């Protein structure tokens with residue numbers, strides 16, 4: 700074969716390989732629309748549960764760095780429901796997002812539908828949830844965390860160099876240059892989402908003002924209470940914890956960290972959840988108590 704043709708063929712294969720590698724990075728870290736299937740609403744309390752999410756340990760955190768994974772893990776722990784946890788990535792999730800729950804033959808995507816499934820499957824849980832005006836407040840608090848605080852957290856993680864470095868550390872067990880490449884692919888995916896969502900159109904100073912409003916609203920609604928509603932923690936408590944643990948105990952570069960820590964009742968709330976429901980993990984951490992400094 701002509702040497703030029705051979706070189707051309709080798710280059711084409713090499714280029715194809717690099718393109719496939721970069722695309723697979725994007726697929727595993729930027730999610731996809733998935734199957735968009737209707738979620739089941741109820742299962743059997745006897746079925747074994749497996750929660751698929753991000754469970755890579757992060758220093759000082761008892762639960763997951765993924766707020767949605769942490770929300771469900773915390774809710775299951777709060778109610779003493781047995782489950783197994785498995786690491787996954789966006790590529791392997793049925794809807795391109797984490798977490799998802801497997802219960803017997805049912806697979807449930809999206810934390811809101813996972814909660815609905817659990818409430819219907821374990822009837823004692825529904826009785827603990829607030830009713831009337833408090834139920835409306837509960838919905839709004841959860842949406843505040845999931846639709847607004849989520850993007851402010853992502854902004855601090857993907858748009859600030861210290862945030863991207865922290866993400867790179869999560870992939871630290873992989874050979875060079877994978878941690879860097881994965882963190883970059885992750886950053887590109889988040890920036891794209893934030894551009895469409897709109898937060899990237901705002902100046903950092905303005906985003907910080909919104910963050911302060913969110914923290915003040917949560918602090919005001921919790922007030923002096925132990926839990927947001929009633930005597931027993933509910934979905935709202937699990938949700939707020941899922942979104943605030945990293946803000947209180949990690950990511951010092953993040954303005955969400957600075958803002959939430961201005962409210963003593965929010966910090967005490969996060970520590971209360973850690974002490975009551977993550978004592979097993981706290982005892983293995985440096986210092987044992989894991990209280991905010």
Ligand SMILES: N[C@@H](CCC(=O)N[C@@H](CS)C(=O)NCC(=O)O)C(=O)O
Pocket residue numbers: 728729730731765766767768789795796797798808809810811845888892
């Ligand atoms: N509405 C979903 C949101 C879940 C979600 O966005 N999870 C993040 C990780 S914390 C994710 O999977 N992101 C994938 C992506 O951004 O492409 C839920 O409540 O579970």
